[in-house]
Amino acid sequence: xxxxxxxxxxxxxxxxxxxxxxxxxxxxxxxxxxxxxxxxxxxxxxxxxxxxxxxxxxxxxxxxxxxxxxxxxxxxxxxxxxxxxxxxxxxxxxxxxxxxxxxxxxxxxxxxxxxxxxxxxxxxxxxxxxxxxxxxxxxxxxxxxxxxxxxxxxxxxxxxxxxxxxxxxxxxxxxxxxxxxxxxxxxxxxxxxxxxxxxxxxxxxxxxxxxxxxxxxxxxxxxxxxxxxxxxxxxxxxxxxxxxxxxxxxxxxxxxxxxxxxxxxxxxx
Amino acid sequence: xxxxxxxxxxxxxxxxxxxxxxxxxxxxxxxxxxxxxxxxxxxxxxxxxxxxxxxxxxxxxxxxxxxxxxxxxxxxxxxxxxxxxxxxxxxxxxxxxxxxxxxxxxxxxxxxxxxxxxxxxxxxxxxxxxxxxxxxxxxxxxxxxxxxxxxxxxxxxxxxxxxxxxxxxxxxxxxxxxxxxxxxxxxxxxxxxxxxxxxxxxxxxxxxxxxxxxxxxxxxxxxxxxxxxxxxxxxxxxxxxxxxxxxxxxxxxxxxxxxxxxxxxxxxxxxxxxxxxxxxxxxxxxxxxxxxxxxxxxxxxxxxxxxxxxxxxxxxxxxxxxxxxxxxxxxxxxxxxxxxxxxxxxxxxxxxxxxxxxxxxxxxxxxxxxxxxxxxxxxxxxxxxxxxxxxxxxxxxxxxxxxxxxxxxxxxxxxxxxxxxxxxxxxxxxxxxxxxxxxxxxxxxxxxxxxxxxxxxxxxxxxxxxxxxx
Numbered sequence: 001x002x003x004x005x006x007x008x009x010x011x012x013x014x015x016x017x018x019x020x021x022x023x024x025x026x027x028x029x030x031x032x033x034x035x036x037x038x039x040x041x042x043x044x045x046x047x048x049x050x051x052x053x054x055x056x057x058x059x060x061x062x063x064x065x066x067x068x069x070x071x072x073x074x075x076x077x078x079x080x081x082x083x084x085x086x087x088x089x090x091x092x093x094x095x096x097x098x099x100x101x102x103x104x105x106x107x108x109x110x111x112x113x114x115x116x117x118x119x120x121x122x123x124x125x126x127x128x129x130x131x132x133x134x135x136x137x138x139x140x141x142x143x144x145x146x147x148x149x150x151x152x153x154x155x156x157x158x159x160x161x162x163x164x165x166x167x168x169x170x171x172x173x174x175x176x177x178x179x180x181x182x183x184x185x186x187x188x189x190x191x192x193x194x195x196x197x198x199x200x201x202x203x204x205x206x207x208x209x210x211x212x213x214x215x216x217x218x219x220x221x222x223x224x225x226x227x228x229x230x231x232x233x234x235x236x237x238x239x240x241x242x243x244x245x246x247x248x249x250x251x252x253x254x255x256x257x258x259x260x261x262x263x264x265x266x267x268x269x
Numbered sequence: 270x271x272x273x274x275x276x277x278x279x280x281x282x283x284x285x286x287x288x289x290x291x292x293x294x295x296x297x298x299x300x301x302x303x304x305x306x307x308x309x310x311x312x313x314x315x316x317x318x319x320x321x322x323x324x325x326x327x328x329x330x331x332x333x334x335x336x337x338x339x340x341x342x343x344x345x346x347x348x349x350x351x352x353x354x355x356x357x358x359x360x361x362x363x364x365x366x367x368x369x370x371x372x373x374x375x376x377x378x379x380x381x382x383x384x385x386x387x388x389x390x391x392x393x394x395x396x397x398x399x400x401x402x403x404x405x406x407x408x409x410x411x412x413x414x415x416x417x418x419x420x421x422x423x424x425x426x427x428x429x430x431x432x433x434x435x436x437x438x439x440x441x442x443x444x445x446x447x448x449x450x451x452x453x454x455x456x457x458x459x460x461x462x463x464x465x466x467x468x469x470x471x472x473x474x475x476x477x478x479x480x481x482x483x484x485x486x487x488x489x490x491x492x493x494x495x496x497x498x499x500x501x502x503x504x505x506x507x508x509x510x511x512x513x514x515x516x517x518x519x520x521x522x523x524x525x526x527x528x529x530x531x532x533x534x535x536x537x538x539x540x541x542x543x544x545x546x547x548x549x550x551x552x553x554x555x556x557x558x559x560x561x562x563x564x565x566x567x568x569x570x571x572x573x574x575x576x577x578x579x580x581x582x583x584x585x586x587x588x589x590x591x592x593x594x595x596x597x598x599x600x601x602x603x604x605x606x607x608x609x610x611x612x613x614x615x616x617x618x619x620x621x622x623x624x625x626x627x628x629x630x631x632x633x634x635x636x637x638x639x640x641x642x643x644x645x646x647x648x649x650x651x652x653x654x655x656x657x658x659x660x661x662x663x664x665x666x667x668x669x670x671x672x673x674x675x676x677x678x679x680x681x682x683x684x685x686x687x688x689x690x691x692x693x694x695x696x697x698x699x700x701x702x703x704x705x706x707x708x709x710x711x712x713x714x715x716x717x718x719x720x721x722x723x724x725x726x727x728x729x730x731x732x733x734x735x736x737x738x739x
Contacts, residue, residue, distance in 0.1 A: 021519050021562035023550050047521040049562065050569025055369075055396025062565035064520045097372060099386035100393045247550050249561040251518075 001229040002037070002267040003192050007076040007203075009246060010259040016068035017252030022046075025188070025235030026245050027059040028080050032091035034233060039078030045069060056185075057094035058235035067252065074246060079267065080232050087226025089208065089216040089233075098210040101183035105239045110175040111156035117141065118176035126182040128217070131209045134180070135219040138173045144222050151240070166205045167240050169221040173207040174239065183210035186243040187218060190232040192264045202262045205243075208236065232264070274417045274677040275689050276340065286341040286737055289455050293448075294338070294680065294687060302337075302682060305447055309335050312443050334730035335440065337447070340679045340692055340712040344739030347458075350413070350421065350696065351706050353606035356596060358409040358698040361428055361583045363599035365405035368582060369395050374598050380591045388588070389636070390581030392544060394551055398568050401474040402702055405577040406584075407539075408434075408467070409698040413606070415677040422609045422674060424693065426592065428584040429576055430541050433711045434697050435499040438463060438506075440733040441709070456738035458708035463697070464506035467539075470701035475536045477570045478522065483536035485509045486526060488517070490542045490558050500541050514542075519562035522571045537573045538563075544578045552578075586635045586669050587613060609674060615666035623670040624661065627654045630670045632661065645721060647673050676721050679732070681714055691715045693723045694734065708736035 011020075022043065028036050041061065049062030065072055104110070110118065121137055123130035141159060148163035155175040158168035170186055177184035184207055191204035206220035206227060218227035227233070237243030250256060277287040313332055342350070367374050368385050375382045385391060410431025412424040441460050445452050468485065475483035489500040491513050504511035510526060517526050517535065525532040540547065546556040551564035566572045582588065590611045593604040612619035612630075623630060632644040644657045661668050678689035696710035712732040713723035723729040 019518070019520075021550060023562065023565050049519065050522045050565050050571050052565075052569045053397070054568065055393060055398070060565060060568070062519075062522075062562055062569065064562065066520065095370075095397045096393045097375075097382065097386045099382055100391065100396075102387060241554070249550055251561075 001082045001192070002079060003082060003190075003230075003232060004079045004265050004267055005076060005190055005232065005263070006265075007190070007262045008260070009074045010261075011072045011074075011248070011250075012257045012259070013070045013250060013252065013254030014257075015252065015254035016070040017250040017254045018067040019251045020065040020067070020069065020072055020248055021251075022063045022065075022074070022246060022248035024061045024063065024074075024246055025058045025243070026074075026076050027061070027234070028078075029057060029089075029092060029233040029235070031089055031233070033083045033085040033089070033229070035081040037079040037081055039080075040076070042075045044071070044073040044075075046072070055094065055096040056236050057092050070254065082229040082232065084228040086228065087218040088214055089218065092216070098183040098216075101185045101210065101238065102178050102181070103238060104175070104178055105242070107152070107154045107239050107241070108171050108174045108178070109154065109156065110179040111159075113159055114156055114172065114175045115179050117159070118179040121176070121180070123177070123180035123182065126180065126209070126211055128211055128214065130180070131177070131182065131211060131217065131219060134176050134182075134209075135173055135207075135221050136224070138169050138176065138221040139224050142169050142172055142221070144169070166220075166222040170205050170207045171239060173209075173219060173221055177207070177209050184208065185216075185236045186239050187227075187233055187236045188240070188243045188245050189227075189234045190262070190264045191223075192230040192232075192266055194230070202264045203260065204231070205240065206231075271675050273675050273689070273691070274415065274420075276415070276677050276679045276692075279418070286343040286346070286735075289451070290339065290341065290680075293451060299686075305337060306682065308447060309337060309443055312446070313439070316439065333436070333725045334716060335443070336681050336690075336714055336716070336730050336732045337444070338680050338682055338687070339444065339451075339733045339735050340694075340714075341735045341737065343737055347708055347736040348739075349419075349605060351708070353421070353604070354409075354411050354413075354696050354698050354706055355704045356600065356602060356605050357411055357423065357426065357592060358406070358700050358704055360592065360595040360599050361409060361426060362404055362406055362700055364595045365428075365577070365580055365583050366399070366403045367599070369398065369405070369579065374595065377598070379594050379598055380588075384587055384591075385582060388582050388585060390544075390579065390585060392579030392582075394564060394568070395577065395579040400577050401476055401573055404474055404700050406580040407470055407474065407575040407700050409700060410695050411606075411698065413694045413696070414674055415692075415694070416675050417677075421606055423592070423606050424609060425586060425589055426584045427695075428580045429543070431695070431697065432496045432499055432541075433695060434463065435502045436731050437697070437707075437709055437711045437734065438502075440711075440731055444733040455735070458736040458738055460707050460709040463707045464503060466699055466705050466707065467503065468507040468509065470699040470703075470705065471537045471539055471573075471575055473701035473703070474573045474575065476573045479536040484534060485537040485539065486512045486517075486535050488512055488514065488538050488540040488542060488560075490546070494541075496541065503539075509539075514546075514558045514560050517560045517563070519560060519566055522566065522569065524560065524563060524566050524572045535572060537575065539575045544581065547574070547578060586611075586633060587615070590669075609671045612670045614661055614668040614670065619670075620661070620665045623668075624658055627658060627670075629673060631673050632657065632668055632670045635667055635669060645673065648721075673721070676715075679712075679714070681716070681730075681732075683716070683718075688718070690718075691721050691723065692732070709734045
């Protein structure tokens with residue numbers, strides 16, 4: 001599939017800030033399922049900082065903006081050719097050992113309920129079937145409900161109310177997989193929504209589980225599937241914060257508000 | 270009854286290195302000694318060196334007792350320590366380069382993967398980043414004890430930001446001021462080259478994007494930190510700026526410090542703050558001490574951070590047991606300095622042995638420091654041992670155990686005159702383009718009679734450490 005992304009994030013500050021530092025993971029991953037045709041990221045009034053590929057294979061680009069400034073626009077535009085690999089992250093170069101992704105973070109801690117749910121799925125050993133069972137369990141127990149949670153909601157909290165968005169579902173899957181001894185990580189990216197509206201959230205997130213015979217495999221509880229050619233993978237981390245496509249800190253007292261415009265469209269071949 | 274090696278006397282005779290000190294000691298009247306001791310204390314107070322050693326906490330204004338009786342090594346004895354410490358520092362750095370690179374030692378099955386990759390100190394953000402000259406730990410503090418004429422053991426390694434070197438320098442300074450004759454009569458290797466060697470070491474690891482003479486700074490958490498004195502002392506001696514996080518900022522590809530003449534690019538940061546607080550964008554988002562964006566500059570080669578974030582994975586007490594293996598694996602050499610035999614309570618067999626022999630053992634927390642949370646079996650009551658056994662059973666992986674070592678003693682001034690007291694040693698090895706070791710270090714002394722715990726929080730003091738010229 002040929003997908004074109006048009007993504008603008010607008011940061012507004014109630015008072016001008018003295019400066020902004022950002023760290024971006026906004027470039028499509030390089031693996032057999034994705035080929036980037038063109039890609040450009042710009043930051044209004046931004047000065048490009050250092051660039052490097054990190055141990056997880058993500059391209060990180062730093063930016064700074066010198067103040068005083070009260071509005072910053074981060075624009076992403078580009079086209080990616082995608083192939084359906086049934087969720088398998090084939091041909092992705094990375095060096096971080098899978099064991100590192102067994103570590104829990106505050107939002108992905110398995111409480112008693114998550115632990116019970118994970119133990120009940122009998123997933124220890126980490127086969128493909130076990131991974132699917134865990135993903136299905138998440139989808140069954142945390143109903144996709146926009147607006148039901150906040151960005152700081154933990155996996156345990158989402159399970160307790162039985163509702164959440166893709167972030168919560170991914171966090172819950174990470175908690176349950178790690179509980180079963182399966183390395184798991186949070187993936188951020190884009191999703192091309194189909195015409196009939198069955199898929200949602202163009203700025204999307206899912207989980208990858210490390211399975212012995214397959215390596216990293218994506219699971220998207222929100223859509224009850226493995227990522228295919230409608231997905232564009234950007235980067236990964238231990239949780240949503242760690243994998244955030246844009247991390248930033250502003251120097252100054254102004255309160256920050258954010259506005260996102262995003263379209264992921266299929267091109268005519 | 271354990272016998273302890275006395276570094277000054279052997280079979281009733283004075284050992285070679287201490288020859289001159291025997292007369293010095295005998296010819297010093299009690300009044301002079303008291304006067305000198307008071308003078309030393311006044312000097313320490315005046316220069317303000319009152320912080321707790323090795324970040325042990327406690328009262329920051331308390332003076333660490335200084336003992337005027339020097340601890341002495343012959344050139345021959347030091348030669349072995351010098352080679353052994355440098356060997357260790359090289360192996361530890363090779364290990365860090367490996368585990369943040371291809372992980373050969375793990376693949377070869379020489380160290381368990383989980384011990385490395387699931388270690389709290391392992392930073393996945395550093396994987397694949399090769400720092401300048403491949404050095405991760407630029408200042409390695411190796412804690413040593415001695416049990417016999419030729420027997421030295423390494424208790425632990427400190428690869429992050431070992432403190433206490435200001436004591437090494439100040440102890441010498443004060444001894445030279447109070448007893449100039451001693452330094453005329455003995456040929457003692459100087460230690461005051463340390464600041465210059467440290468500056469050269471830091472300059473030698475300037476990042477690829479640095480052009481010209483590297484600008485070096487020391488990054489401190491601030492004046493409330495217990496080692497702030499040392500930070501400002503070293504900055505002074507090296508002639509570099511002492512900065513806090515708020516004095517630095519990232520712009521474009523580089524880090525700058527604010528100065529009265531405008532921003533100045535910084536190439537090398539000798540940081541004395543923990544990994545977690547370096548960069549709120551990368552590690553703890555709530556940190557106010559660090560510099561937002563610093564890690565991205567570091568990882569893209571715009572600045573050097575000493576020690577490298579993640580260096581701590583080489584120095585925890587569980588990884589410690591594998592250092593001899595690292596020396597064989599990376600250097601193809603046999604370890605010059607011995608490790609203390611260590612039982613890992615995480616292993617069921619070891620744990621069983623430890624619980625059955627607590628009375629004879631020293632038990633430590635894997636991530637503990639400063640002599641807190643540790644059990645010295647022979648010094649404990651039955652009730653204390655039983656209470657500690659419960660803690661081990663609850664969290665076995667949290668503990669390691671070692672035999673109680675018969676730490677050597679050196680003569681020490683005490684209220685009653687002069688008496689043997691137990692000592693340890695921390696030399697400071699510098700690793701950059703070259704591996705350097707100043708002949709000397711910090712000797713800590715357990716001032717309480719019979720005590721084997723030299724930590725200042727537990728009644729320890731410090732001594733000047735001499736290495737005699739060959």
